[in-house]
Amino acid sequence: MTQIAFIGGGNMARSLIGGLLKHGAAPGDINVAEPMAAAREALTRDLGVTCHGDNKTAAAGAEVVVLAVKPQVMPAIQGDLRDVLRAKSPLLISIAAGVRIDQLERWFGALPIVRCMPNTPALIGAGATGLCANAAVSAAQKAKAQDVLGTAGVTRWIDDEALMDTVTALSGSGPAYFFALVEAMEAAAVAQGLPRDAARALAAQTCLGAGRMLTEGGEDAATLRQRVTSPNGTTQAALESFAADGLPVIVAHAMGAARKRGAELAASLDETT
Ligand SMILES: NC(=O)C1=CN([C@@H]2O[C@H](COP(=O)(O)OP(=O)(O)OC[C@H]3O[C@@H](n4cnc5c(N)ncnc54)[C@H](O)[C@@H]3O)[C@@H](O)[C@H]2O)C=CC1
Numbered sequence: 155m156t157q158i159a160f161i162g163g164g165n166m167a168r169s170l171i172g173g174l175l176k177h178g179a180a181p182g183d184i185n186v187a188e189p190m191a192a193a194r195e196a197l198t199r200d201l202g203v204t205c206h207g208d209n210k211t212a213a214a215g216a217e218v219v220v221l222a223v224k225p226q227v228m229p230a231i232q233g234d235l236r237d238v239l240r241a242k243s244p245l246l247i248s249i250a251a252g253v254r255i256d257q258l259e260r261w262f263g264a265l266p267i268v269r270c271m272p273n274t275p276a277l278i279g280a281g282a283t284g285l286c287a288n289a290a291v292s293a294a295q296k297a298k299a300q301d302v303l304g305t306a307g308v309t310r311w312i313d314d315e316a317l318m319d320t321v322t323a324l325s326g327s328g329p330a331y332f333f334a335l336v337e338a339m340e341a342a343a344v345a346q347g348l349p350r351d352a353a354r355a356l357a358a359q360t361c362l363g364a365g366r367m368l369t370e371g372g373e374d375a376a377t378l379r380q381r382v383t384s385p386n387g388t389t390q391a392a393l394e395s396f397a398a399d400g401l402p403v404i405v406a407h408a409m410g411a412a413r414k415r416g417a418e419l420a421a422s423l424d425e426t427t
């Protein structure tokens with residue numbers, strides 16, 4: 155089996171490792187570098203993977219190295235990894251928001267690099283990941299990256315790297331938009347008098363059902379929306395209120411802010427490295 159190293163053992167690493175293990179990867183083939191002792195213990199206890207306090211040891215011998223640290227931490231790990239990466243020239247996969255392939259090449263060397271953007275539903279195998287490769291990635295390595303991220307859910311290759319910040323704004327951050335909408339729906343229902351537990355259960359199941367119809371039914375969101383909307387009915391009243399309050403503009407602004415923040419995160423790293 156492929157030896158995979160994760161640099162950073164936080165939320166996303168845990169989600170991706172969970173997916174790999176569910177799809178037949180052996181815990182012994184996965185090494186994780188994580189500076190926090192409590193996080194290392196939890197990863198070993200819960201997932202059976204081997205954890206290390208230093209990045210170099212974790213990455214040594216790996217065929218695939220997944221960089222799962224915060225964007226701001228990325229430049230700080232180059233010193234640990236540069237030599238070990240040069241020696242073996244593994245496939246480098248970065249999941250960091252904003253961080254560009256040219257920056258990764260500058261910090262870690264001329265390696266096969268895949269920049270990708272997964273999301274937290276990877277934890278339950280329902281993730282969505284956009285991937286973008288540099289020219290050094292072979293067809294076999296592309297398939298390998300697809301295998302690693304594919305265990306977490308749906309994958310799409312993005313040819314134009316500039317669009318990775320849009321992928322981040324759409325599916326990377328998207329689960330949080332969805333949760334914010336659910337919070338608002340629950341709060342409105344409670345304000346109208348519904349008990350909190352009923353509001354929570356009905357909102358969650360509504361979202362699950364709607365999500366499944368989108369992914370399993372083969373019809374687009376507009377068609378499904380129209381089917382709910384009886385002429386002059388309750389849904390029409392709500393949707394007209396959304397439109398009057400500018401929902402599409404609100405969403406476009408929010409996704410613009412997310413995309414801009416991704417580019418800013420990367421630019422701030424150019425200033426310091
Ligand atoms: N949370 C999310 O929804 C998503 C996050 N991402 C990206 O994934 C990356 C990780 O995010 P999270 O897992 O949410 O963050 P996290 O904070 O849960 O995990 C980062 C881990 O890196 C460790 N770390 C810190 N310094 C380190 C070092 N020098 N060497 C090795 N490990 C170190 C931390 O102790 C922590 O456990 C970020 O770059 C983020 O942009 C990508 C997609 C979705």
Ligand SMILES: O=C(O)[C@@H]1CCC=N1
Nearest residue numbers: 250251322326327328
């Ligand atoms: O908020 C963030 O920066 C990360 C990237 C996408 C989701 N979480």
